[in-house]
Amino acid sequence: MKAFTYERPATVAEAAKAAGQPNARFIAGGTNLLDLMKLQIETPAHLVDVNRLALDRIEATSDGGIRVGAMVRNADLAADERVRRDYGVLSRALLAGASGQLRNKATTAGNLLQRTRCPYFYDTAMPCNKRRPGSGCAALQGFNRILAVLGTSDQCIATHPSDMAVAMRALDATIETVTPEGTERKIPIADLHRLPGDTPQIETTLTPGEIITAVTLPAPVRGRHVYRKVRDRASYAFALVSVAAVIEADGSKVRSARLAFGGLAPKPWRVADAEEALVREGVGAAGEAALRGARGYGANDFKIPLAKRTLAAAVAEAMRA
Numbered sequence: 239m240k241a242f243t244y245e246r247p248a249t250v251a252e253a254a255k256a257a258g259q260p261n262a263r264f265i266a267g268g269t270n271l272l273d274l275m276k277l278q279i280e281t282p283a284h285l286v287d288v289n290r291l292a293l294d295r296i297e298a299t300s301d302g303g304i305r306v307g308a309m310v311r312n313a314d315l316a317a318d319e320r321v322r323r324d325y326g327v328l329s330r331a332l333l334a335g336a337s338g339q340l341r342n343k344a345t346t347a348g349n350l351l352q353r354t355r356c357p358y359f360y361d362t363a364m365p366c367n368k369r370r371p372g373s374g375c376a377a378l379q380g381f382n383r384i385l386a387v388l389g390t391s392d393q394c395i396a397t398h399p400s401d402m403a404v405a406m407r408a409l410d411a412t413i414e415t416v417t418p419e420g421t422e423r424k425i426p427i428a429d430l431h432r433l434p435g436d437t438p439q440i441e442t443t444l445t446p447g448e449i450i451t452a453v454t455l456p457a458p459v460r461g462r463h464v465y466r467k468v469r470d471r472a473s474y475a476f477a478l479v480s481v482a483a484v485i486e487a488d489g490s491k492v493r494s495a496r497l498a499f500g501g502l503a504p505k506p507w508r509v510a511d512a513e514e515a516l517v518r519e520g521v522g523a524a525g526e527a528a529l530r531g532a533r534g535y536g537a538n539d540f541k542i543p544l545a546k547r548t549l550a551a552a553v554a555e556a557m558r559a
């Protein structure tokens with residue numbers, strides 16, 4: 239690990255200002271960043287420890303929703319009574335992620351900002367445009383079984399690995415931030431993560447030093463909440479495909495649907511056409527709409543039919559609930 243300096247600011251304003259320095263990084267749970275530093279994939283000159291900022295509460299909002307502090311641990315968010323009762327898809331997605339130990343450390347903001355698990359991103363002997371811009375993408379012709387089939391470019395086909403973010407996408411979460419200049423922003427989760435295009439190393443729309451302070455969820459969405467995750471082993475594995483579904487039904491008739499997918503794209507993936515197709519035409523049409531434009535790269539071709547089957551299983555589970 240390379241040498242770095244460290245500070246533990248007492249306020250959000252101080253933290254954002256400190257992180258605005260060149261090559262500074264926030265550290266919270268450290269469940270991703272420390273691994274990357276040990277491999278010298280991340281080599282920050284300065285670490286800004288945000289663990290003591292007062293951002294660890296879950297509060298009711300005036301419009302009937304909740305505001306989740308950026309430092310709320312994944313385990314605490316999953317166990318919160320309001321989340322379990324009103325945002326079941328979020329609680330289930332959190333519990334499908336990582337392991338108990340990791341969920342005890344990992345934070346809400348850190349979960350959103352974790353880096354891809356593409357194997358070539360972690361292998362410093364291989365070309366990777368995300369790790370070293372312009373070096374190439376070993377995954378295009380390589381071992382791409384876990385990688386993306388939607389939203390890709392010829393520069394990068396990495397997936398975003400979060401389960402939590404997929405559920406938050408279905409729930410229309412908003413990300414609250416503060417910049418080093420003190421400007422407060424509210425970013426719809428749909429706009430937080432970027433597609434790779436020609437600059438896969440730039441993964442979010444956050445500006446340097448901008449700190450996530452909270453995630454707000456609007457008032458609870460009526461319907462049955464399902465999170466279905468397909469992975470290579472039953473625990474402690476990233477999604478090959480996941481589906482977050484909130485479905486309002488009247489008997490066997492779907493009245494409204496929210497559908498978001500994980501494991502398929504560089505960001506949580508939601509397609510309005512698929513939700514409308516589920517209501518009007520059924521799950522087959524929804525699957526076709528959700529995967530429209532999907533492209534496999536060889537070893538991950540199976541994800542396209544798997545995603546359609548996983549959607550069908552999630553919808554069936556919701557209708558049974």
Ligand code: SF4
Pocket residue numbers: 354356357358359365366367368369374375376377378385393394395396438
């Ligand atoms: Fe790197 Fe992205 Fe290619 Fe993986 S898919 S090797 S992260 S550029």
